[in-house]
Amino acid sequence: MHSYQRSFLDLALARDALRFGQFTLKSGRESPYFFNAGAFNDGASLATLGRCYAAALQQSGLEYDMLFGPAYKGIPLVAATAAALAEHEDRNVPWCFNRKEAKAHGEGGWVVGHGLGGKVVIVDDVITAGTAIRESIELIRSAGAEPVGVLLAVDRQERGQSAQSAVQEVEAQFGLRCISLLTLSALIELMAEIDSSQLAALHAYRERYGVSK
Numbered sequence: 001m002h003s004y005q006r007s008f009l010d011l012a013l014a015r016d017a018l019r020f021g022q023f024t025l026k027s028g029r030e031s032p033y034f035f036n037a038g039a040f041n042d043g044a045s046l047a048t049l050g051r052c053y054a055a056a057l058q059q060s061g062l063e064y065d066m067l068f069g070p071a072y073k074g075i076p077l078v079a080a081t082a083a084a085l086a087e088h089e090d091r092n093v094p095w096c097f098n099r100k101e102a103k104a105h106g107e108g109g110w111v112v113g114h115g116l117g118g119k120v121v122i123v124d125d126v127i128t129a130g131t132a133i134r135e136s137i138e139l140i141r142s143a144g145a146e147p148v149g150v151l152l153a154v155d156r157q158e159r160g161q162s163a164q165s166a167v168q169e170v171e172a173q174f175g176l177r178c179i180s181l182l183t184l185s186a187l188i189e190l191m192a193e194i195d196s197s198q199l200a201a202l203h204a205y206r207e208r209y210g211v212s213k
Contacts, residue, residue, distance in 0.1 A: 001189065004055035008153070008181045009190050011048050015039045020198050026128065029209060032201035033187070035154045037073060037125035050080030051088055052181050053123065053151055057081070058089045060179045062149050065118030067095040068140060070132045078123040081151070098139055116143035122150045127166040127178070137174055147176055155180035158209040165211045184210065 012018035017039035023031045040049050057064075069078025075097045082095040096113030122136050133150060140147045150170060155178065160166045167178045184206055191198050 001186065002055070002059060004052045004059070005182055005186055006190065007048065008052040009187070009194075011040070011045060011052070012182075013194075015045050020201075029158075032198070032205050035126065037077075037153055046076060046080050047084070049077070049153075050084035053077065053081040053153075054084035054089050054091075056179055056181050057085070057121065057151055058091065060149075060177070062121065062177055062179065063119060064093070064121045064148055066093055066114060066116070066120055066145075067123050067151075068116065068120050068136060068147075069095065069097040069123050070136045071098050071100050074122070074124045074132075077125065077153075081123050098136070110139060111143070116140055116145040118145060119148045120145050122147060122176075124150065125153045126156070127152060127170060130160075130166045130170050133170055134174075137176075147174065149177040149179060152178060152180045153182065155183045157184040157206070157211055159211050163211070168211060 009018070012035070017037060018033065018035050020033050023034040025031050040046055067078045067082055069075045078095050078097060082093060085091040085093055094114030096111050096116060098110050099112060120140050122133060122140075124132065127133055127150070137147045152167070155165070155167050157165055157167075160169065162169065164172065167180070170176055171178055184202070188199065188202050188206070191202065
């Protein structure tokens with residue numbers, strides 16, 4: 001277990017970004033937990049989150065040249081990660097994000113920030129249906145750059161429309177490496193130390209909807 005995982009979980013619990021109870025997901029499933037990255041809505045929480053993202057990326061050993069944040073949630077995440085890499089990991093990397101609609105005036109185009117090039121890591125909160133990630137991959141490749149990884153907050157490790165999870169589908173289809181601050185397996189391991197009252201529901205959910213590693 002990495003220290004950044006415990007730091008991220010402590011932050012998520014303190015800011016109510018991770019909650020336990022009964023939640024109906026977009027898929028219609030009843031989940032014993034729910035994650036909302038929008039709860040990291042002040043400077044202190046964003047700074048801590050950026051450090052966790054940066055530490056996870058560095059410890060992964062993945063080779064990369066720059067970061068890309070898909071609009072909209074990926075924009076503050078990619079900025080915070082780039083800042084944390086420079087301040088805490090001695091790694092100054094360029095970053096950019098996309099517009100939802102191309103700008104017709106001024107500098108124009110789809111991308112804001114550094115031009116896309118080299119090996120690119122996509123920074124986002126979660127992969128649900130994988131739509132935003134697929135759009136990002138298409139945009140990166142159209143610019144002549146190479147997407148090599150996806151950096152995420154949470155991997156729920158549950159089946160999507162197939163026997164695989166959304167993360168597994170992205171890895172298999174596009175050959176990208178997905179790096180997550182917290183997986184369902186890691187959450188269960190950490191909650192065994194923090195609050196064992198949640199374990200039965202988490203285990204039951206993984207048994208019903210989980211995917212094999």
